[in-house]
Amino acid sequence: MTVTPTRISYVNGRYVRHNEAAVHIEDRGYQFADGVYEAILMENHVLIDGKQHWTRLKRSLKELSIAMPCSVNTIESIIQELFRRNRMKSGTIYLQVTRGVAKRDHPFPKKPVPPALVITITPRKTPSEKERTLGVHAITHPDIRWLRRDIKTISLLPNVLAKQAAVEAGVREAWLYTDEGFFTEGSSTNIYIVDAKGVIHTHPANEMILGGVTRDTMLKLAKKARIPVIEKPFTLADIKKAKEAFLTSTTAFLLPVVKIDKITIGTGKPGKIASQLQELYAKHVQALSNPKK
Numbered sequence: 001m002t003v004t005p006t007r008i009s010y011v012n013g014r015y016v017r018h019n020e021a022a023v024h025i026e027d028r029g030y031q032f033a034d035g036v037y038e039a040i041l042m043e044n045h046v047l048i049d050g051k052q053h054w055t056r057l058k059r060s061l062k063e064l065s066i067a068m069p070c071s072v073n074t075i076e077s078i079i080q081e082l083f084r085r086n087r088m089k090s091g092t093i094y095l096q097v098t099r100g101v102a103k104r105d106h107p108f109p110k111k112p113v114p115p116a117l118v119i120t121i122t123p124r125k126t127p128s129e130k131e132r133t134l135g136v137h138a139i140t141h142p143d144i145r146w147l148r149r150d151i152k153t154i155s156l157l158p159n160v161l162a163k164q165a166a167v168e169a170g171v172r173e174a175w176l177y178t179d180e181g182f183f184t185e186g187s188s189t190n191i192y193i194v195d196a197k198g199v200i201h202t203h204p205a206n207e208m209i210l211g212g213v214t215r216d217t218m219l220k221l222a223k224k225a226r227i228p229v230i231e232k233p234f235t236l237a238d239i240k241k242a243k244e245a246f247l248t249s250t251t252a253f254l255l256p257v258v259k260i261d262k263i264t265i266g267t268g269k270p271g272k273i274a275s276q277l278q279e280l281y282a283k284h285v286q287a288l289s290n291p292k293k
């Protein structure tokens with residue numbers, strides 16, 4: 001008989017049973033969404049693109065004047081310990097840092113409090129074979145977020161509402177557009193189109209989008225494979241003319257997008273470039289998680 005281990009999570013210095021894991025009601029993350037997060041893939045005990053995630057975490061914290069709760073080395077040891085305690089070797093890591101616990105008051109606490117660190121892990125939810133090979137559908141949705149989308153803040157209400165609209169429309173993702181009609185990103189993914197000449201278009205990684213770690217890796221792989229990339233915002237008119245479309249994220253990897261609202265993209269089937277990048281990305285993850293092979 002196999003015994004399923006009790007799920008364990010990490011909360012502010014303690015490994016606790018997941019059902020009992022809790023933070024204080026005056027945690028500023030709970031009251032003000034005053035915190036940041038990272039979602040990272042662990043494959044065979046190896047963090048995929050870990051360095052890039054730590055760089056982004058430190059940057060998000062710095063932009064909000066929140067201290068790193070501990071060193072990256074310590075965070076990595078906690079993560080390895082969580083995987084050991086949960087008897088897992090692969091999965092998705094969710095890591096959240098908030099400004100900490102203080103009496104509810106808008107300004108930062110006068111007397112600094114230690115930032116709060118919470119880490120949970122879950123078995124990886126890979127996209128289905130169907131989604132990877134046939135592609136997914138998306139809707140377009142107004143981007144109503146603040147203007148510092150480059151910070152990976154836990155303040156995700158506009159993203160939640162956009163994703164809910166996608167779910168209610170029976171599709172995978174909502175592609176967000178600004179008042180000016182430029183597409184920024186998905187509710188939890190970065191987005192791309194391929195034009196008639198085979199050039200990838202995606203929004204530049206500025207304050208208007210969250211610069212995805214998967215996006216960075218994907219663009220490097222594209223450049224290496226000599227697939228041209230333009231980091232420039234695109235419009236609905238560009239989507240209508242596109243040969244291909246796709247999205248990326250830590251949990252979705254790369255998924256071809258074959259229909260956006262009522263617009264069929266290209267032939268309605270995943271395109272050559274999306275499929276090529278899917279393959280290159282799978283090899284990238286494989287090489288990192290099985291370095292000897």
Ligand code: PDD
Pocket residue numbers: 039159185186187188189190210211212213214215248249250251
């Ligand atoms: N989402 N854009 C937004 C708004 C996101 O929330 C995410 C990630 C991305 C892609 O970033 P990356 O490639 O680093 O995962 C882009 C994570 C997975 C989430 O919220 O669960």
